[in-house]
Amino acid sequence: MITRQFPLDVSLTYPLDKEYDTDKIVFFDIETTGFTAESTYLYLIGCIYLKDSSLHMIQWFAEDIREEGQLISNFFEFIKNYKLLVHYNGSGFDIPYLTKKCELLNLDYSFKDIFSLDIYKKISPIKKIFKLKNYKQKTLEAFLNIEREDSFSGGELIEVYQSYLGKKQIEKLKNSRDLSANEIRTELAKLLHLLLLHNEDDLKGLVSICPILYYSYIFDKPFHIIQAGVDQGQLRIELEYDDFDLPVRIGFGTDCIYVNAYKNSALISIDTYEGELKYFYDNYHxxxxxxxxxxxxxxxxxxxxxxxxxxxxxxxxxxxxxxxLFIPLYHPIISPNFKMEYNDKISFAELNTDFLLNEENLTHYINHIFSHLLSAKL
Structure with missing residues (x-):
C-alpha cells in the first residue's frame, strides 16, 4: 500500500466551520473498479483535511487488490478525529460502497459517529436554477470556472488501474538489473501518477465547489429589501443578504418572474397585470x-x-x-385576491403604495415567489 500525504495550496472559501459549528472537517472520495461492492475492488481513498487552518491531503493506494481491508481501516481510523465528512454524491455511492465492503471483509467500521454533508444532495432542491446539462462534479467545476489538470473519468481509470496491476506483476518477475525492469518501473510511475492525480483533482474540486452552497441562500436566508417599485410594467425588488457571496452571476425564472443574482444581492422582476379582475365571494348562497x-x-x-x-x-x-394594477399569486396568501375567471389557478393581489410600503407583506410575498420558483418548471 502506498500512503501519500502533503499540504495543499487550495483554500476553502465557503464557511463550513461557521455553518456546521466545527473546524474538524474532512473531505473524501474513493476510486473503485466498478459500482457493485460485491464484484469490484476499492483501490484508492483520498481525503483533504483541515490542519492548523490550512488544507492537507492524504491518499491510500492499493498496489494489490488484497489491500482493500488495509485501505478501509486506515481511512476509518483517520476520520475518527473529525466531525464533518464532506463528499459529492457520497450518500449515493461512496458511503454505501464502503459500508458494504466493511460487511464483506468483516470490518467493524461505520459512518454513524460523523456528520455527513453531501454537496450533491444539498443543492438538489435548487439545481434546476443552474440550467446545466448534468450535475456531475466536473460540470459544477466548469460552471464555477474551476480548472483541473486531470482529464480522465473514473470509468476510464479502471483500465489504467488494471494495467498498473498487470505491470506490477511483471515487475516482480523481472530481474532488478534488467533494463526492461527499469522501463516497467517508469511506466508504473506514470500510471500511478494518473490514478493519484484524478483522485487529487476530484478532492481539490470538491473543496473548490463548496461556494455552490451559497446559491441556496437565495431561498432560505434572511434578506434586506433595498427598494421596490414598478418600472415598465414590472414589479422590481432589489434584495441584499448578509454572509452571502455568489461567485458567478446567475439568472433564472418563469415567463413572468425572473431573478438575477450575484455576490450578495438579487433583483426580482415580476410582470404585473393592469386592468379589470374579479373578486369572488366564498358564500355564494x-x-x-x-x-x-x-x-x-x-x-x-x-x-x-x-x-x-x-x-x-x-x-x-x-x-x-x-x-x-395586480401581481400574481400562486396560492391565495394575500387577501383580498382576485382572478380573471373562477376556475383559474393563478390569482392576483392588488399592487398599490400601501403594499409596497408594508415591509412585512412584501417580505411574505417575496418568500411566496421563491417558494413558487422552487416548485415551478424553470
Whole structure:
C-alpha cells in the first residue's frame, strides 16, 4: 500500500466551520473498479483535511487488490478525529460502497459517529436554477470556472488501474538489473501518477465547489429589501443578504418572474397585470347575480331588485370587479385576491403604495415567489 500525504495550496472559501459549528472537517472520495461492492475492488481513498487552518491531503493506494481491508481501516481510523465528512454524491455511492465492503471483509467500521454533508444532495432542491446539462462534479467545476489538470473519468481509470496491476506483476518477475525492469518501473510511475492525480483533482474540486452552497441562500436566508417599485410594467425588488457571496452571476425564472443574482444581492422582476379582475365571494348562497350590472350583491340588497333582473349566484358568478394594477399569486396568501375567471389557478393581489410600503407583506410575498420558483418548471 502506498500512503501519500502533503499540504495543499487550495483554500476553502465557503464557511463550513461557521455553518456546521466545527473546524474538524474532512473531505473524501474513493476510486473503485466498478459500482457493485460485491464484484469490484476499492483501490484508492483520498481525503483533504483541515490542519492548523490550512488544507492537507492524504491518499491510500492499493498496489494489490488484497489491500482493500488495509485501505478501509486506515481511512476509518483517520476520520475518527473529525466531525464533518464532506463528499459529492457520497450518500449515493461512496458511503454505501464502503459500508458494504466493511460487511464483506468483516470490518467493524461505520459512518454513524460523523456528520455527513453531501454537496450533491444539498443543492438538489435548487439545481434546476443552474440550467446545466448534468450535475456531475466536473460540470459544477466548469460552471464555477474551476480548472483541473486531470482529464480522465473514473470509468476510464479502471483500465489504467488494471494495467498498473498487470505491470506490477511483471515487475516482480523481472530481474532488478534488467533494463526492461527499469522501463516497467517508469511506466508504473506514470500510471500511478494518473490514478493519484484524478483522485487529487476530484478532492481539490470538491473543496473548490463548496461556494455552490451559497446559491441556496437565495431561498432560505434572511434578506434586506433595498427598494421596490414598478418600472415598465414590472414589479422590481432589489434584495441584499448578509454572509452571502455568489461567485458567478446567475439568472433564472418563469415567463413572468425572473431573478438575477450575484455576490450578495438579487433583483426580482415580476410582470404585473393592469386592468379589470374579479373578486369572488366564498358564500355564494348569500348572493344574487345581476346580469345587467355583471356583479353579485348580497341578499339583503338584492331584495330591492326586481326578480327578472337577478339570479341566484353560482360560484362562478358570485363576484365584484375591480380595476387596478395586480401581481400574481400562486396560492391565495394575500387577501383580498382576485382572478380573471373562477376556475383559474393563478390569482392576483392588488399592487398599490400601501403594499409596497408594508415591509412585512412584501417580505411574505417575496418568500411566496421563491417558494413558487422552487416548485415551478424553470
Amino acid at each position: 348569500d348572493y344574487y347575480y345581476l346580469p345587467e350590472e355583471d356583479r353579485a350583491v348580497h341578499k339583503s340588497l338584492a331584495i330591492f331588485v326586481d326578480k327578472e333582473y337577478r339570479k341566484k349566484a353560482k360560484p362562478s358568478t358570485c363576484y365584484t370587479k375591480k380595476e387596478g
